[in-house]
Amino acid sequence: MIIGVPKEVKDHESRVGITPAGVKALVEAGHKVLVEHDAGALSSFPDDEYQAVGAEIVGEAYHVWSSADMVVKVKEPVEKEYYHFREGLVLFTYLHLAPLKALTDALLSKKVIGIAYETVRDKAGTLPLLTPMSEVAGRLSVQVGATYLEKEHGGRGVLLGGVPGTPPGNVCIIGGGIVGTNAAKIALGMGAKVTIVDLSLNRLREIDDIFGSRINTLASNSYNIERAVCEADLVIGGVLIPGAAAPKIVTKAMVSKMKKGSVIVDVAIDQGGCIETAKPTTHSDPSFLVDGVVHYCVTNMPAAVPNTSTLALTNATFPYVMKLAKLGAAEAIRSDAGIAEGVNTFNGFLTYKAVAQAQEREFTPITHLHP
Numbered sequence: 314m315i316i317g318v319p320k321e322v323k324d325h326e327s328r329v330g331i332t333p334a335g336v337k338a339l340v341e342a343g344h345k346v347l348v349e350h351d352a353g354a355l356s357s358f359p360d361d362e363y364q365a366v367g368a369e370i371v372g373e374a375y376h377v378w379s380s381a382d383m384v385v386k387v388k389e390p391v392e393k394e395y396y397h398f399r400e401g402l403v404l405f406t407y408l409h410l411a412p413l414k415a416l417t418d419a420l421l422s423k424k425v426i427g428i429a430y431e432t433v434r435d436k437a438g439t440l441p442l443l444t445p446m447s448e449v450a451g452r453l454s455v456q457v458g459a460t461y462l463e464k465e466h467g468g469r470g471v472l473l474g475g476v477p478g479t480p481p482g483n484v485c486i487i488g489g490g491i492v493g494t495n496a497a498k499i500a501l502g503m504g505a506k507v508t509i510v511d512l513s514l515n516r517l518r519e520i521d522d523i524f525g526s527r528i529n530t531l532a533s534n535s536y537n538i539e540r541a542v543c544e545a546d547l548v549i550g551g552v553l554i555p556g557a558a559a560p561k562i563v564t565k566a567m568v569s570k571m572k573k574g575s576v577i578v579d580v581a582i583d584q585g586g587c588i589e590t591a592k593p594t595t596h597s598d599p600s601f602l603v604d605g606v607v608h609y610c611v612t613n614m615p616a617a618v619p620n621t622s623t624l625a626l627t628n629a630t631f632p633y634v635m636k637l638a639k640l641g642a643a644e645a646i647r648s649d650a651g652i653a654e655g656v657n658t659f660n661g662f663l664t665y666k667a668v669a670q671a672q673e674r675e676f677t678p679i680t681h682l683h684p
């Protein structure tokens with residue numbers, strides 16, 4: 314199979330779909346890999362590393378897209394990439410189609426086989442291609458929060474770990490899932506006092522089993538949340554209700570009672586945010602103040618650490634890339650129910666129910682299409 318790796322063109326996207334390690338494995342398996350010039354540069358993978366393991370470096374995106382049987386990317390295509398679509402092309406990337414009607418139209422009208430990272434499932438029923446980015450964002454949230462707590466960055470001048478004779482910083486993490494537990498690990502490592510709030514008592518039990526008395530666990534209700542955020546120096550929002558907008562768990566009134574110079578990192582902002590005062594920000598203008606509280610609400614946090622993020626993402630995506638390349642899309646979809654779940658568009662049909670519902674369009678199960 315010919316596999317194409319274009320350079321990402323979405324604003325501030327610095328990851329790349331396949332690393333030199335992936336290219337090496339694909340080439341050794343007999344496939345041809347076309348990598349657009351500088352596709353890995355922002356992730357610290359220069360062209361010569363790709364070339365050294367057998368990739369062909371291609372100057373123009375057009376040649377990558379037009380020659381490849383399968384294109385492997387990171388972010389959903391932006392409008393200027395739509396004209397590369399053609400019948401039978403396999404596109405393996407994050408698609409996030411629900412709010413993107415124009416992209417859905419383009420994929421359907423050109424009969425692209427669109428396989429979305431975010432809907433591929435593993436045997437345990439989890440979403441293995443979302444997990445690594447939540448791990449990155451969770452760990453990064455504390456690093457970012459610690460920086461914004463510095464006076465220079467508008468914070469109250471608290472060192473998370475404190476020093477002997479001073480109290481440590483107080484970190485309140487709302488949502489104890491992948492983001493929350495990864496944030497907790499880093500906050501504990503830095504010596505902070507950590508509280509995790511979650512709605513699921515079973516999840517809190519698991520967290521208690523993992524961290525023991527090093528972490529305080531709290532059941533999620535507005536009384537507990539108000540007390541916890543008022544005591545916190547750093548609040549991290551990591552709530553998720555799958556398929557729904559995040560609930561506004563920390564209200565405007567609660568934020569107004571927080572300590573001046575405390576910091577909120579609302580990681581859940583990509584689902585609307587779980588803090589009422591949060592609004593999406595970008596890496597070029599990441600923070601703002603509300604009632605003296607610093608808010609950091611970047612929707613694509615992993616792009617701040619593209620080398621780690623690319624490695625983490627491709628560790629998870631690569632086995633699927635290999636399977637699609639080895640079997641071809643049709644056989645891979647037939648033989649792997651997890652890949653079949655990833656198929657959002659196939660031969661002009663919309664094959665992912667939640668996207669069809671969000672866009673009020675006809676849904677055709679992939680199993681009815683006999684790929």
Ligand SMILES: NC(=O)c1ccc[n+]([C@@H]2O[C@H](COP(=O)([O-])OP(=O)(O)OC[C@H]3O[C@@H](n4cnc5c(N)ncnc54)[C@H](O)[C@@H]3O)[C@@H](O)[C@H]2O)c1
Nearest residue numbers: 446447450488489490491492511512533552553612613614
């Ligand atoms: N901003 C970014 O760059 C970025 C990157 C990765 C992930 N995210 C987002 O971070 C969020 C969390 O992702 P995750 O992978 O940790 O999800 P997850 O499903 O692993 O964890 C979510 C947790 O929220 C808990 N929860 C649900 N309702 C709650 C409530 N009312 N109060 C307290 N807890 C509640 C759940 O019980 C669960 O433990 C998602 O919105 C995800 O899209 C953002």
